[in-house]
Amino acid sequence: MRDVAASTDENTIHRLMHTDPSDSSLRWFVRGLVTSLSIAAGYVPIAFSFGLAALQAGLSPFITILTSVVVYAGASQFVLIALLTSGAGWFTTVPTVLLMNARHLFYGPALLTRLPRHGGSIAPPLLAYGLTDEVFATALGKIDDIPGASREAWYLGLQSGAYGSWVGGTILGVSLSSSFQNPPVFVEAALSFILPGLFFALLLESGVVRSARTIAVTTLLTLVLIIMLPSYHALALGMLGGAAFNMFTARTGSS
């Protein structure tokens, strides 16, 4: 009896001495990395395509990889290389890219509603740097399943994995450009559907029934807008219109 009690005390002391709170953060960071694999499945082929397209347009490997490292914003990167190779200067290029990415203004405040109050522990620049469409959509779709105190670590893992796959895909595209000039139709078509498929899966994950009206209004609005406007304008305005609809219906309690 005395031996069992002593052994139990020793185990308890050992556990208390060697329990490290950072183990939990690391574990959730790794889980965020694992979740980012769904984004990476879409990012790697698109970033690969970006690397190929940039080299074929005449940009150097350095500029191509630099673009993915510092801009890190899918569609606007393709527009950026088109403008650079057409001879457009900074006066045209910079405002065009920023206009395309203007929807990112709303992602941070929306994400903060899901993170611990009173600031949390992540510095705002770290929260912001990797906040792309896909990271935002995945975070909003899955973060409610994560314990509140672990959400920041998980989000950092998600961001890191997504960013690594985007930059890595670009480097692969730059390195292997000569080997991938004419991919098979099946491969090209499958790769082109990765992102739409990802967005659809995320929409299902976030709960279609709960946001049915907002989703319906956003779909109709975006379809109307995309007929008349460039896709990045339709995207931003459709998103804002859907969010505004949610704001008004939530106020009247008729959502």
Add this chain to the structure above:
Amino acid sequence: MSDLAVIVALCGAGTFLLRLLPIWQTRRRPHTSATSGRLHAFLQGIGPAAITALLVVSLWPALKSSEPAVQTMVTVMALAVIYAIKRWRGGIAGPTLAGALVYGFLIHLLT
């Protein structure tokens, strides 16, 4: 640094500020209960609205292609596969990849 590198750096800095400044602003600004309610409802709506708009915009090139009927049918079937596999097994990556494989196979078969 070359002119191109400067332009890329400016685009990167501007995009970063688009993401950062609202976060700083949100953490600093005090909210009234009325403002918080409206703003909270708006921000709650951004998530599903953003994902929906992204989905529509990403599907649009296929739907306005040279064979819209075939593309629409193949797209609907691929989305149905994603729905079915998600209902069956859950997750994100598995259903997405399955939908992409079905889409690629059907496009190869029908076009």
